[in-house]
Amino acid sequence: MKTMFMDGNAAAAEAMRLARIQVVAAYPITPQSPIAEGLAKFCVQGTLDAKYMRIESEHSAMSACVGAALTGVRVGTATASVGLALMHEILNVASGLRLPIVMPVVNRALVAPWSLWCDHSDAMPERDSGWLQLYAEDAQESLDLALIAYRVAEHPEVMLPVMVCLDGFFVSHTGMAVRVPDQSEVDEFLPPYHTDNLLLDPDKPMFVNPLTMSDEYTELKYQHKIGADKAEQVLPEVMAEFAKKFGRKYEPVEFYKCDDAEEVVVTLGSMSGTASYVVDQLRAKGQKVGLARIVSFRPFPHRLLRERLAGVKRIAVLERATSIGGAGGPVLAEVRSTLTNLPVRVEGFVAGLGGRDIPPATIEKVFDHLRTAEPQCRPTWADVRSDAMTIREVVQ
Amino acid sequence: MPMPPGGLMQKPAVSEQKRYLLGPVAVRFSAANTGSWRIVRPVYDAENCSACRMCEKFCPAGIISVEKAPEKGGKHKVTFNWEYCKGCGICMVECVRKCIEMQPEKNFV
Amino acid sequence: MQGSSQVLDMVSPGVSACHGCGLEIAFRTVVNVLGPRTIVVIPPGCSAMFSGVGGETCVRIPGYQCNLENTAATLSGIRAGLDMQGKHDVNVLGCAGDGATIDIGLQSLSGAMERGDRIIYVCYDNEAYQNTGNQASGSTPLGASTTTTPGGKPTYRKDMMQIVAAHHIPYAATCSISHLEDMVKKVEKARDCGGTAYLQLLGPCPTGWFFDSDQSVKIARLAVQSLVWPLYEVTNGTEYRLTHKVSKPIPVGDYLKSQGRFSKITEEQVAFVQQRVENDYAALLKRVEG
Numbered sequence: 054m055k056t057m058f059m060d061g062n063a064a065a066a067e068a069m070r071l072a073r074i075q076v077v078a079a080y081p082i083t084p085q086s087p088i089a090e091g092l093a094k095f096c097v098q099g100t101l102d103a104k105y106m107r108i109e110s111e112h113s114a115m116s117a118c119v120g121a122a123l124t125g126v127r128v129g130t131a132t133a134s135v136g137l138a139l140m141h142e143i144l145n146v147a148s149g150l151r152l153p154i155v156m157p158v159v160n161r162a163l164v165a166p167w168s169l170w171c172d173h174s175d176a177m178p179e180r181d182s183g184w185l186q187l188y189a190e191d192a193q194e195s196l197d198l199a200l201i202a203y204r205v206a207e208h209p210e211v212m213l214p215v216m217v218c219l220d221g222f223f224v225s226h227t228g229m230a231v232r233v234p235d236q237s238e239v240d241e242f243l244p245p246y247h248t249d250n251l252l253l254d255p256d257k258p259m260f261v262n263p264l265t266m267s268d269e270y271t272e273l274k275y276q277h278k279i280g281a282d283k284a285e286q287v288l289p290e291v292m293a294e295f296a297k298k299f300g301r302k303y304e305p306v307e308f309y310k311c312d313d314a315e316e317v318v319v320t321l322g323s324m325s326g327t328a329s330y331v332v333d334q335l336r337a338k339g340q341k342v343g344l345a346r347i348v349s350f351r352p353f354p355h356r357l358l359r360e361r362l363a364g365v366k367r368i369a370v371l372e373r374a375t376s377i378g379g380a381g382g383p384v385l386a387e388v389r390s391t392l393t394n395l396p397v398r399v400e401g402f403v404a405g406l407g408g409r410d411i412p413p414a415t416i417e418k419v420f421d422h423l424r425t426a427e428p429q430c431r432p433t434w435a436d437v438r439s440d441a442m443t444i445r446e447v448v449q
Numbered sequence: 450m451p452m453p454p455g456g457l458m459q460k461p462a463v464s465e466q467k468r469y470l471l472g473p474v475a476v477r478f479s480a481a482n483t484g485s486w487r488i489v490r491p492v493y494d495a496e497n498c499s500a501c502r503m504c505e506k507f508c509p510a511g512i513i514s515v516e517k518a519p520e521k522g523g524k525h526k527v528t529f530n531w532e533y534c535k536g537c538g539i540c541m542v543e544c545v546r547k548c549i550e551m552q553p554e555k556n557f558v
Numbered sequence: 559m560q561g562s563s564q565v566l567d568m569v570s571p572g573v574s575a576c577h578g579c580g581l582e583i584a585f586r587t588v589v590n591v592l593g594p595r596t597i598v599v600i601p602p603g604c605s606a607m608f609s610g611v612g613g614e615t616c617v618r619i620p621g622y623q624c625n626l627e628n629t630a631a632t633l634s635g636i637r638a639g640l641d642m643q644g645k646h647d648v649n650v651l652g653c654a655g656d657g658a659t660i661d662i663g664l665q666s667l668s669g670a671m672e673r674g675d676r677i678i679y680v681c682y683d684n685e686a687y688q689n690t691g692n693q694a695s696g697s698t699p700l701g702a703s704t705t706t707t708p709g710g711k712p713t714y715r716k717d718m719m720q721i722v723a724a725h726h727i728p729y730a731a732t733c734s735i736s737h738l739e740d741m742v743k744k745v746e747k748a749r750d751c752g753g754t755a756y757l758q759l760l761g762p763c764p765t766g767w768f769f770d771s772d773q774s775v776k777i778a779r780l781a782v783q784s785l786v787w788p789l790y791e792v793t794n795g796t797e798y799r800l801t802h803k804v805s806k807p808i809p810v811g812d813y814l815k816s817q818g819r820f821s822k823i824t825e826e827q828v829a830f831v832q833q834r835v836e837n838d839y840a841a842l843l844k845r846v847e848g
Contacts, residue, residue, distance in 0.1 A: 076635065076639055103642070104638040104642055106634060106635070106638055108631070109669030110665060112628065113665070116625070117634050117635030117638065120633065120639065121636065122639070125639065143625065146625065149473065150472050212471065250472065255595045255648055258618060258619055258620040260474065260476075260610055260617060262473050262474070263606075263623055264612070265612060266611065474613075475611075478570060478618055479616070483571075483572045509577075509774075532572070533572045537771040538770070538772030539771070543775055
């Protein structure tokens with residue numbers, strides 16, 4: 054184990070290197086490019102023994118990963134924003150074929166409008182893709198959660214691909230002291246990839262992904278669901294093993310000061326750090342507040358949330374994503390559904406779209422609004438400017 | 450020559466332990482009874498046949514078998530797998546010596 | 559070669575391809591030449607008849623049904639995975655239609671060719687999206703009626719071989735189901751070229767081109783003899799070689815009138831096609847000599 058100063062991108066790339074991926078097919082896109090570049094450097098330097106494919110698009114990147122994974126090797130790719138959107142068709146292929154692909158996703162807003170900066174509108178639309186989704190708060194977590202992801206993905210009863218999400222620029226480009234495990238420690242934690250499932254091998258011929266009729270499609274999707282259900286059990290087990298080996302403890306949801314809380318804010322990603330700071334400030338003023346940071350968005354930790362938040366009075370779900378035209382944002386909908394039939398009131402808040410910072414003031418405003426405003430179905434846009442409809446004046 | 454329909458592509462393990470794959474995958478090699486499509490079928494007359502193999506090589510289903518006569522001057526033999534012949538007629542058109550004629554299938558059922 | 563009783567057929571005899579299907583002749587030939595140490599990738603289309611349905615497949619070799627536009631990227635990934643495991647002897651074969659190659663799959667193929675990934679890409683060309691009911695593709699010839707060009711296609715087809723040649727891959731060639739020995743040699747060269755190989759294979763389609771099912775091979779022959787489909791190979795994008803010489807070309811009109819899909823073609827268009835075919839052939843001969 055050594056300590057290195059690295060940002061989220063470098064940490065993610067290092068995790069992939071330590072995981073000994075054998076085929077890389079990653080297309081560059083801001084803010085992920087340093088991952089694609091880092092992996093190329095490792096290959097040239099000889100610190101990663103992999104075939105580096107200079108792939109020509111994200112759609113092809115995931116297609117090549119599927120092809121390579123089907124031959125029985127561990128593969129690597131990463132993307133962001135519209136790159137993930139372009140991969141969409143093949144994301145469903147990867148999960149439906151039960152391929153354990155681990156992919157860092159550097160969260161960046163979708164287009165239009167054009168933005169280079171952080172929000173979760175890229176990963177949230179993929180919540181139905183059958184992929185598992187983990188959200189890292191900082192560079193250390195970008196590395197740790199990726200290593201954990203390989204173990205969960207490749208578990209023979211899970212066999213599902215995992216997105217390890219890290220906030221664009223806030224995590225990807227923010228450096229910190231990261232504890233980096235040694236190769237030998239990772240080799241002990243993560244054995245070489247082996248599959249007994251779908252495989253392209255002339256010694257064991259099978260035809261993968263033929264047409265499936267209505268008499269079997271539901272059953273295949275049910276198998277897929279069972280895999281994700283199993284992941285809900287496997288993830289904390291792997292996290293516990295990781296804690297034992299590497300000394301850093303993770304849980305599918307990190308509860309901070311929730312035990313006697315009357316109000317809890319639910320967060321994902323880097324905003325959680327600011328949220329915990331605000332919780333401390335408000336606690337110092339005597340307010341009984343807490344933070345529930347979701348690490349595993351898929352599988353959604355419904356059991357844990359129900360157990361630990363049942364006694365809370367009011368919950369604010371703060372998200373960097375929306376579902377325009379919907380009754381709730383992606384995370385709001387999941388939390389409300391999870392806590393159904395419990396007396397807790399759940400309110401939604403949208404903030405931080407397109408890279409807008411979420412400072413302590415925004416989170417304080419969220420708690421305030423939660424406490425004072427009338428309950429409502431749809432989320433409140435916590436940081437929208439009052440002149441939203443008039444920002445583009447033209448001279449007649 | 451004819452492939453038996455069905456049958457496992459993988460030999461069963463010695464202990465015959467059942468194993469289940471998850472996800473969409475075909476593990477059985479099979480053949481549809483495409484012979485049931487036939488409305489006409491090729492009828493072969495060995496009289497002028499030179500065993501040029503044009504019929505055998507151009508048959509889309511690969512179900513024609515040409516056997517050269519064992520002795521010089523003997524009659525060659527061309528057989529069709531009726532389980533799979535679709536009656537397309539390409540063999541008739543490509544036959545150099547016009548040894549094949551397409552006749553209504555109902556005459557043979 | 560397919561049909562021989564001594565050779566174990568890699569492909570099932572009972573495949574639900576149309577009767578008289580040009581692709582069926584080609585697919586058996588290609589797969590049997592490459593043999594059992596082959597992995598095949600098939601996008602949706604007519605070749606998906608060979609993938610099978612549910613738990614049953616029509617090929618003895620391992621295969622994978624990819625998406626319509628990503629055959630080449632998938633092939634590249636498979637080759638990378640095999641090479642990392644030292645399985646260099648396994649052939650990686652794609653069998654994609656003209657739509658999946660020339661339209662939606664062009665980017666994926668271009669990327670693979672630029673990278674020089676060692677794959678064998680066979681584009682079987684039945685000149686439209688035939689499996690979904692004969693919609694026009696970039697390969698559909700001028701004047702051909704399809705369901706999306708019912709009045710006849712107003713534009714000439716893409717010159718895919720020139721696009722491929724521009725990538726300077728080690729081996730590219732045209733093939734026809736009428737010339738199977740020629741096809742076999744080309745499949746072997748594709749297999750042995752050590753880099754990306756591309757075969758554009760004419761497979762007449764009785765169902766979509768509107769001709770009797772027994773005419774498929776004959777019509778492919780007419781395509782070759784009228785110079786609409788010259789048989790040649792290109793090495794490294796620069797060395798052109800004719801593999802079949804046509805001494806007395808037949809008029810293009812003879813080829814066109816053999817198929818119901820050209821029933822709407824005008825005399826002007828036929829003259830245009832004749833001129834264009836002759837010009838293209840002259841240009842080809844120049845490259846052969848040059």
